[in-house]
Amino acid sequence: MSQTPESQTGGAVSSTGRSPHHNRAIALAVAAAVGGFLFGFDSSVINGAVEGFTHDFKILDMSAGTFIKAFVVAVALLGCALGAWLGGRLADRWGRTKVMFLGAVLFFISSILSAIAFGVWDLVLWRFMAGIGIGIASVIAPAYIAEIAPAAVRGRLGSLQQLAIVLGIFAALLSDQLLAVATGVDDNPAAAELWLGLEAWRWMFLVAIVPAAVYGYLALRIPESPRYLIARGDREQAKTILAGVLGPDEDPEERVAEIERKIETDKSLAEQSSLKGPVLGLQGIVWVGILLSVFQQFVGINVIFYYSNTLWQAVGFDASDSFTYSTITSVTNVVVTFIAIALIDKIGRRPLLLIGSVGMAVCLGFMALAFTQSTGSGDDVTLPGAWGTSALIAANLFVVFFGATWGPLVWVLLGEMFPPRIRAAALGVAAAAQWLANFAITMTFPPMLDAFGATGPYLMYAIFAALSFVFVLWKVPETKGIQLEDMEDVKVVRRQRGSTA
Numbered sequence: 265m266s267q268t269p270e271s272q273t274g275g276a277v278s279s280t281g282r283s284p285h286h287n288r289a290i291a292l293a294v295a296a297a298v299g300g301f302l303f304g305f306d307s308s309v310i311n312g313a314v315e316g317f318t319h320d321f322k323i324l325d326m327s328a329g330t331f332i333k334a335f336v337v338a339v340a341l342l343g344c345a346l347g348a349w350l351g352g353r354l355a356d357r358w359g360r361t362k363v364m365f366l367g368a369v370l371f372f373i374s375s376i377l378s379a380i381a382f383g384v385w386d387l388v389l390w391r392f393m394a395g396i397g398i399g400i401a402s403v404i405a406p407a408y409i410a411e412i413a414p415a416a417v418r419g420r421l422g423s424l425q426q427l428a429i430v431l432g433i434f435a436a437l438l439s440d441q442l443l444a445v446a447t448g449v450d451d452n453p454a455a456a457e458l459w460l461g462l463e464a465w466r467w468m469f470l471v472a473i474v475p476a477a478v479y480g481y482l483a484l485r486i487p488e489s490p491r492y493l494i495a496r497g498d499r500e501q502a503k504t505i506l507a508g509v510l511g512p513d514e515d516p517e518e519r520v521a522e523i524e525r526k527i528e529t530d531k532s533l534a535e536q537s538s539l540k541g542p543v544l545g546l547q548g549i550v551w552v553g554i555l556l557s558v559f560q561q562f563v564g565i566n567v568i569f570y571y572s573n574t575l576w577q578a579v580g581f582d583a584s585d586s587f588t589y590s591t592i593t594s595v596t597n598v599v600v601t602f603i604a605i606a607l608i609d610k611i612g613r614r615p616l617l618l619i620g621s622v623g624m625a626v627c628l629g630f631m632a633l634a635f636t637q638s639t640g641s642g643d644d645v646t647l648p649g650a651w652g653t654s655a656l657i658a659a660n661l662f663v664v665f666f667g668a669t670w671g672p673l674v675w676v677l678l679g680e681m682f683p684p685r686i687r688a689a690a691l692g693v694a695a696a697a698q699w700l701a702n703f704a705i706t707m708t709f710p711p712m713l714d715a716f717g718a719t720g721p722y723l724m725y726a727i728f729a730a731l732s733f734v735f736v737l738w739k740v741p742e743t744k745g746i747q748l749e750d751m752e753d754v755k756v757v758r759r760q761r762g763s764t765a
Contacts, residue, residue: 289413289509293421295482296408297428299364299401300675301475302371304432306398307566308594309468310337310391312440316454316465321384332384334710339388341703343395344402345696351400352407352692359496360408360489363400368480370397375472379462394472395699401479403695406679407688411489414510419608422679426672427601432475434594439471491684494523526684550690552739553678557698559732560674563624564725565666566702567709568593568659596660600667613673614742620669621733627662628726631655635718670732674698681741 314337318324323333347367354363374394381387405425413421440454443464447456454465462470490502499520506516607616634655639646646652682690712721 289417289421292412292486292509293409293424295486296364296405296412297424298475298479298482299367299405300425300428301432301435302367302472302479303398303402304429304434305436305472305475306340306371306394306432307429308433308436309440309472310340311437312444313454313465313468315452316463316468317381317384317387319452319455320463320465321387323384326384330710330714334707336384336388336391338703338706340391340395340398341699341706343392343397344399344699345395345703347396347399347401348403348695348699349399349692350396351403352688352690352695354400355404355407355492355688355692359492360404360411361483361486364404364408364483365480367397367400367404368476368483370394370400372397372473372476372480375469375476379466379470381466397476399695399699402699403688403692406675407691408489410679410687411491412505412509417609418680419613419676420605422676423601423605423608423672425675425679426667427598427605430594430597430601430667430671434598435475436468437594440468443467443471490520491523491527494520495527499524523684547686547690549682550686550693552741553681553690553694554697555735556674556677556740557694558701559728559735560670561698561701561705562725562728563666563670563732564628564705564709564721564728565663565671566705567721567725568663593660593663597663597667597671600664601672603668604672608673608676612742613677614736614740616669617673617736617740618733620665620673621729621736623665624662624670625726625729625733627658627665628722628729630658631662632719632723632726634658635722638717638719677740 314333317336318333323329323336326332347370351363351367354366371394374390374397377390378387378394381390405428406422409421409425410418443458444453447453447458447464449456454463454468456464458464458467487505488501490505493499493502493505502523503516503520506519510516510519604616634651637651678691678694709721712724
């Protein structure tokens with residue numbers, strides 16, 4: 265992919281309503297969204313590896329072994345929170361693409377070091393490093409896509425971040441399954457030796473260097489964000505990039521002038537460029553982003569992917585079958601993301617979020633009910649007869665509702681809802697909150713499972729899904745079709761939405 269887009273040559277809008285120039289924007293958005301692939305891959309590769317390193321490092325023989333096992337799974341999320349917080353700030357200083365490359369390098373190195381870890385505590389360190397790289401990628405991709413995309417297709421292009429995430433989840437689960445099968449062992453295949461004297465779980469981490477290398481290469485090839493270039497005084501380069509992504513009816517010069525006016529306005533309002541505000545120390549719109557991120561995680565989606573093997577075994581499948589069903593669930597997540605891509609710029613963000621909240625609450629509530637019929641405790645639980653099948657269906661329907669709504673839409677909103685002068689920093693704070701919420705859910709699921717059975721955590725997730733409906737109805741703005749430079753605050757967005765209703 266060349267550093268400079270091809271010249272604008274004009275042309276009619278296709279029968280699908282998309283300008284041929286938007287193909288360039290799509291290509292750039294796809295390249296940036298590879299960071300989401302790393303996010304998804306890292307989130308789920310641990311699912312197959314956890315029993316392997318738990319066995320090899322004799323974690324359960326340690327004092328507080330259950331806690332240590334959960335911490336190794338979740339520690340990358342703390343790194344992600346730090347990376348997200350740093351990424352938003354570094355992006356405003358170094359540019360979007362340089363920070364993308366930094367994230368790729370950190371993930372590449374940490375994947376190798378995780379694969380050759382000597383013990384549990386150096387594995388924790390390398391997983392934390394991987395998290396920093398993933399956190400950086402999780403912030404930069406939606407910000408870059410929002411700034412490069414024309415308003416007419418911004419929602420669909422922003423949804424590519426979530427599509428990349430779920431493809432990464434699928435790729436990780438599939439590679440875990442293939443490596444487990446390659447060992448020829450049925451009992452804890454992740455701990456079995458595979459190639460070059462390395463156990464299968466080590467190869468699961470090592471595979472991650474491939475997407476990390478691809479992301480690093482693309483980060484060096486794609487052009488910088490036009491808004492960042494204009495803020496640094498490189499007006500002509502920004503205009504050239506915009507000429508390659510805008511349609512024939514959109515004037516790059518006019519867009520550059522609009523961004524320049526906005527930057528000048530921001531300079532005159534320098535005191536408002538801070539995230540600080542009257543609502544518990546932050547601007548209200550920042551809190552909306554934080555709570556969107558927290559609700560996305562508090563519905564428990566990552567419990568399905570981090571601990572899915574345990575769930576499927578509880579429903580009655582053996583260890584080898586549970587790998588297969590985890591992969592099927594990830595495929596479902598990929599497929600339904602296309603629903604969001606198709607609908608987001610047609611019916612808007614809020615309606616999809618509201619539908620998702622209702623659907624998730626019902627599915628999670630049914631799962632909580634189903635597990636009241638379970639026998640056993642902790643990881644060793646089973647569901648009798650039709651209850652097992654019903655729980656399996658409900659879990660996959662939950663993934664459908666999440667994947668078609670809250671999964672992609674939160675990333676879209678985080679990329680576009682903040683005023684330009686605080687976008688990167690605010691996105692970093694919101695993404696950091698998302699990773700911390702993910703960490704909290706990941707760490708609390710095993711002890712809640714031990715204390716209350718599966719009914720307790722799934723009932724809690726159902727309550728959060730119901731609360732998310734109220735929150736969206738009350739506080740979340742509709743941003744469909746609004747130019748990024750007009751995203752001043754919630755009141756402005758709502759006023760513009762009302763004027764176009």
